[in-house]
Amino acid sequence: MYLLSPDLLSPTLSAFAELSFFPIFTNPVYASMCVLLAFVFDSILGEPKKYHPIVGLGNLIAVVERAFYPENNNRPRLLIRGVSAAFIVHSSLFICILLVVLAPSAIIESDNVHVWFGMLSVIILYICIAPRSLIQHISSVETTLASGNVENARVALSRVVSRDTCSLEEPEIAKAAIETLTENENDGVIAPLFWFLIGGPIGAVFFKVSNTLDSMWGYRNTRYNYFGRFSARVDDVLGYIPARLCALIFSISIRRFVQALRNGRNWYSPNAGPVMAAGALALGVSLGGRAVYDGSVKIRPVLGAGPEPTPLDLTRSITMIRWIHRCLMLGFSVLFLVSLVLGW
Secondary structure (H helix, E strand, O other): OOOOOHHHHHHHHHHHHHHHOOHHHHOHHHHHHHHHHHHHHHHHHOOOOOOOHHHHHHHHHHHHHHHHOOOOOOHHHHHHHHHHHHHHHHHHHHHHHHHHHHHHHHOOOHHHHHHHHHHHHHHHHHHHOOHHHHHHHHHHHHHHHHOOOHHHHHHHHHOOOOOOOOOOOHHHHHHHHHHHHHHHHHHHHHHHHHHHHHHHHHHHHHHHHHHHHHHHHOOOOOOOOOOOHHHHHHHHHHHHHHHHHHHHHHHOOHHHHHHHHHHHHHOOOOOHHHHHHHHHHHHOOEEEEEEEEOOEEEEEEEEEOOOOOOHHHHHHHHHHHHHHHHHHHHHHHHHHHHHHHHOO
8 A cells, every 4th residue: 555655656657757748858868868778779689589578469469359359240340349459458558567667666766766767768669669670581581682592582571571472573572572671660660769759668659559450450351441440540640740750761852752742642551652652762663563462463553763673772772771770870869969968
């Protein structure tokens, strides 16, 4: 009863509020330091090899789906159950994080609460971003493709895409890998960073949960078209601004950015379209077009303006993403030093 008394909770809740609402403005030193440390941890450690929290999240989502998916597949019931299931997943994660934040109130001195919350923020952001993993997975495709081993490149590609890869040739493999790389730069790096800077660790987790729900339930098929519709729309809303920031980063110039926005309008996803179009325009290639999913040929809108990608273009795309990550780290390093010197 006394462990969570108001006297003990108030410093923790104060720190929680201060560092969870627009930390990029309220405490830029904390925000930039957390981003830098999360990038450092990711570059050194990569993704957790065992007991990855995102894998655990996927297992939780699967359990909730089994519990909430209705036997009677009428449209209203599917929609309501889908909303309820998404709410349960989000609530479960929020309660877990809140407990992790509040529990140490009983043993941590009030002067050290900010340190604890900062450490927790770094760990959470490290889990939510995946720059090294993204490059590693696409680099494995690039390496095997560069060596001329098309069969192994197909196998490596199949680990990161949902389309059929068994009959793809070099240009199609390069195109699929570039599409995955550009789209996931937003989902795996830019968007989690954006929501961390806006909402602290809670913001980053909220986006990651929404994005994972969309990746598991956001399909336009018989099973998920209605059950996963709410989760897909939430992910679209949360990813809207980060996707356009990512497209702007790819574009560099406003003129190319506007062109990417126009070019990406016809894509199936309101966020993936501009991001992939900007990546295609930056590389001078075309993405989209013909692809095979579950044995069916799908003709997708063409993104970008240029020839089909080659293995060399795939190498260039990886280099582009690496430079973006370096520039992000440089930018946050400058922000950290300036904020520290000026006492922001």
